[in-house]
Amino acid sequence: MLNAKLPETYKIPKVIWIIALCFFIKTLILAFWITPLWDIPDEYAHYAYIEDIAKGKGIPVLGKSLISEEIVDSINPNSKESPPKMNWIAQHPPAYHLIGAVPLKIAELFTEDKYWLFRVPRIISSLSGAIALIIFYLIFKEVTNSNFFSIAAVATISFIPMFSQMSSGTNHDITVTLFSALAILYWFRFLKSESYKNALLMSMWLSIACFTKITALIIAIPMLVISFFYIKGKYKNRIGKWFLCGGITGILPGYWMTRNFILFGNPLIDATYFAKASGITTKINILNYLQNQQVIEQTFRNFIALIGWQGTGKGEVLLFQVSGLYLLIYSLFLLILVLGSFFWYIKFSYKHINGKGKYALIFSVIFLLSSYFLIFSSKNYPIYRQFLYSLLFAIFPFIILSFENKIAKEDKLMIYSLWPILIFLISYILKLKELYEISGILRAVHGRYWFPLIPLLVIAFIFPFFKLLNSYITEKRNYKKTLFIITFFIIVLIISSMEICFYASEVIPFYLKMS
Amino acid sequence: MKLLKNKKIILIILFTLWFLAISFYLGKTLFLSSYAETLFRNEIVENIPAGEIVKGFKIEQPIYLPEEIENEDICISILMATYRRRNESQVEVSLEQKGHKNRIILYTKYIDDNSYQKICFSNDNYEPGPAFIKITGIDGSRGNAITVWLTKDTPHGEAIINGVPQEYSLVFKIGKSIGNLWNQPGEIKYALIVFMTTFIILMAALTLFYIKENNLK
Numbered sequence: 027m028l029n030a031k032l033p034e035t036y037k038i039p040k041v042i043w044i045i046a047l048c049f050f051i052k053t054l055i056l057a058f059w060i061t062p063l064w065d066i067p068d069e070y071a072h073y074a075y076i077e078d079i080a081k082g083k084g085i086p087v088l089g090k091s092l093i094s095e096e097i098v099d100s101i102n103p104n105s106k107e108s109p110p111k112m113n114w115i116a117q118h119p120p121a122y123h124l125i126g127a128v129p130l131k132i133a134e135l136f137t138e139d140k141y142w143l144f145r146v147p148r149i150i151s152s153l154s155g156a157i158a159l160i161i162f163y164l165i166f167k168e169v170t171n172s173n174f175f176s177i178a179a180v181a182t183i184s185f186i187p188m189f190s191q192m193s194s195g196t197n198h199d200i201t202v203t204l205f206s207a208l209a210i211l212y213w214f215r216f217l218k219s220e221s222y223k224n225a226l227l228m229s230m231w232l233s234i235a236c237f238t239k240i241t242a243l244i245i246a247i248p249m250l251v252i253s254f255f256y257i258k259g260k261y262k263n264r265i266g267k268w269f270l271c272g273g274i275t276g277i278l279p280g281y282w283m284t285r286n287f288i289l290f291g292n293p294l295i296d297a298t299y300f301a302k303a304s305g306i307t308t309k310i311n312i313l314n315y316l317q318n319q320q321v322i323e324q325t326f327r328n329f330i331a332l333i334g335w336q337g338t339g340k341g342e343v344l345l346f347q348v349s350g351l352y353l354l355i356y357s358l359f360l361l362i363l364v365l366g367s368f369f370w371y372i373k374f375s376y377k378h379i380n381g382k383g384k385y386a387l388i389f390s391v392i393f394l395l396s397s398y399f400l401i402f403s404s405k406n407y408p409i410y411r412q413f414l415y416s417l418l419f420a421i422f423p424f425i426i427l428s429f430e431n432k433i434a435k436e437d438k439l440m441i442y443s444l445w446p447i448l449i450f451l452i453s454y455i456l457k458l459k460e461l462y463e464i465s466g467i468l469r470a471v472h473g474r475y476w477f478p479l480i481p482l483l484v485i486a487f488i489f490p491f492f493k494l495l496n497s498y499i500t501e502k503r504n505y506k507k508t509l510f511i512i513t514f515f516i517i518v519l520i521i522s523s524m525e526i527c528f529y530a531s532e533v534i535p536f537y538l539k540m541s
Numbered sequence: 542m543k544l545l546k547n548k549k550i551i552l553i554i555l556f557t558l559w560f561l562a563i564s565f566y567l568g569k570t571l572f573l574s575s576y577a578e579t580l581f582r583n584e585i586v587e588n589i590p591a592g593e594i595v596k597g598f599k600i601e602q603p604i605y606l607p608e609e610i611e612n613e614d615i616c617i618s619i620l621m622a623t624y625r626r627r628n629e630s631q632v633e634v635s636l637e638q639k640g641h642k643n644r645i646i647l648y649t650k651y652i653d654d655n656s657y658q659k660i661c662f663s664n665d666n667y668e669p670g671p672a673f674i675k676i677t678g679i680d681g682s683r684g685n686a687i688t689v690w691l692t693k694d695t696p697h698g699e700a701i702i703n704g705v706p707q708e709y710s711l712v713f714k715i716g717k718s719i720g721n722l723w724n725q726p727g728e729i730k731y732a733l734i735v736f737m738t739t740f741i742i743l744m745a746a747l748t749l750f751y752i753k754e755n756n757l758k
Contacts, residue, residue: 040746041749181747512552516555522747526567527563530571534729540719
């Protein structure tokens with residue numbers, strides 16, 4: 027009954043609740059009985075952070091806080107060499123760890139068994155993942171106004187092996203995804219309705235997301251800049267309202283950066299600061315870096331699945347990536363979807379050829395050819411993935427259409443989605459390049475860093491294909507429509523089935539050290 | 542065209558076919574696929590290919606069979622590469638110890654590039670201790686033969702290629718056969734069944750949604 031009063035885009039259908047519930051049960055099962063302890067990236071360091079808070083030691087200080095002997099021993103009791111004891115995760119702000127301390131504190135009332143205590147904070151990621159799926163639905167519904175697309179997209183995301191894997195572990199990546207998704211939801215609601223209340227809610231969630239992982243600031247900046255153009259009111263009033271949004275966004279990360287400045291003299295300090303102090307950096311040209319290192323390929327593969335960490339290897343990092351048939355199927359489906367979206371963007375720009383469309387088209391062709399020939403064509407992975415990555419690069423120039431006035435708002439939302447993605451991509455590449463310059467190897471190419479951008483990636487790179495196909499279906503109850511539903515259904519069935527097959531045939535044998 | 546208009550029947554048929562296929566695949570993975578428990582593996586360090594395993598090409602790799610194998614079958618996994626092409630040739634892989642030898646002929650057609658190939662030998666007369674893996678090309682020719690990767694990590698000794706000792710070893714794993722996934726101790730198999738159940742419920746709910754959904758906006 028409550029739903030009856032809400033706008034159409036606020037209603038959550040039953041099937042979404044079922045998807046979220048099934049995801050929650052699945053990830054709880056993974057968390058407590060399948061994913062080995064400490065087999066999630068940085069898991070024991072995140073746990074140590076949570077434990078410090080639960081024990082009343084306060085927020086750990088980077089460089090000073092240590093990982094307890096008890097945790098170190100649990101990784102491998104027989105090991106003579108201990109893993110590094112400095113808690114490098116203390117570089118991150120504490121929102122996730124403050125929440126994670128709650129289940130740990132409650133569990134301590136009922137048990138002293140470390141099997142359960144070490145695993146219990148994993149519940150927060152399971153819960154965050156399940157709620158994030160519901161928020162993803164609301165975002166998709168808001169932008170696409172299609173139940174059909176939104177539900178299929180949410181179901182498919184719930185079966186990305188890495189998304190499930192991270193939702194079964196003690197790590198802040200899924201929680202920051204949830205908070206970012208809430209910020210994105212209110213961003214789109216604000217852009218659509220221009221109601222200032224939504225802008226304030228967006229700012230609040232952005233602030234919380236940044237207080238979970240400071241990298242959320244990268245997506246906050248383009249979101250805030252675009253929001254400025256949609257704030258109503260006269261000049262002064264508008265600037266005032268915008269500064270209020272910026273102020274709200276900045277409160278929590280501002281607190282964190284001030285703390286860092288007082289403690290270290292650097293507001294954006296991270297664990298590499300300690301590496302820099304002891305090592306030599308070798309500068310490298312960005313084009314050479316992209317040509318010689320598989321930055322995008324490894325990120326893409328790790329986004330789908332990078333299984334393991336230090337649990338199965340008992341202190342030694344043991345990992346495996348998606349490969350073989352699974353990688354082939356994921357890549358080919360994505361190639362079809364992105365290619366379809368690319369055609370939609372071309373068609374759409376052509377419509378606006380007299381305006382900014384011509385520039386978008388010209389730059390898109392330049393980006394497609396230059397990224398293919400300068401970066402991807404020389405790589406030793408299959409040509410369809412070289413083409414897929416070039417296509418992704420070629421979609422960015424359509425961002426120019428943001429400045430075109432004669433575009434319907436729902437189309438503008440899709441184009442606006444490209445801004446946070448582009449800014450994040452640039453920051454990601456520059457940060458990885460910096461790490462490369464310090465260590466001399468390709469490091470931290472983690473697809474999970476991209477999880478907070480999942481809704482934007484779907485809207486910018488996949489939804490246009492759906493729009494393209496839909497534009498060919500005008501009549502009701504015709505065979506084209508049924509064919510369309512069936513094709514879409516088959517795609518969802520196949521992509522969704524990949525996860526369980528991957529777990530049964532590769533992940534679980536890996537955990538059990540079977541080959 | 543008439544059938545295509547009846548979305549409900551098509552979706553139910555598709556769901557049923559999918560359900561049968563996925564049950565078959567998962568059932569096969571759980572109950573029929575045999576696995577080995579890895580007891581030893583070396584690392585991939587400064588790896589190079591050994592060269593095409595053409596007719597007469599021989600690689601010998603000393604290995605050490607661990608005691609944990611007991612009486613189970615011995616499974617050796619070797620990292621192979623196909624030069625990103627399909628090679629239709631045959632390779633003999635044998636496990637030799639003190640004059641006792643078991644051999645298996647490997648058909649290279651379906652080998653994936655850069656993947657470990659698991660070869661299990663029945664443990665009729667092997668003992669813990671030194672042994673040899675021998676790989677011999679049977680009928681391969683240039684452009685139609687696979688290769689194996691070599692690594693600088695050589696804890697079991699260096700490989701000998703066509704009689705010449707190398708500074709490299711094969712990239713390999715030694716394991717013992719432990720049967721199928723369902724035979725494994727612990728709760729993981731029950732957890733996997735719950736995982737599968739949530740998946741099937743979700744897909745059934747999605748099918749029902751697609752049957753009802755007519756709004757294609």
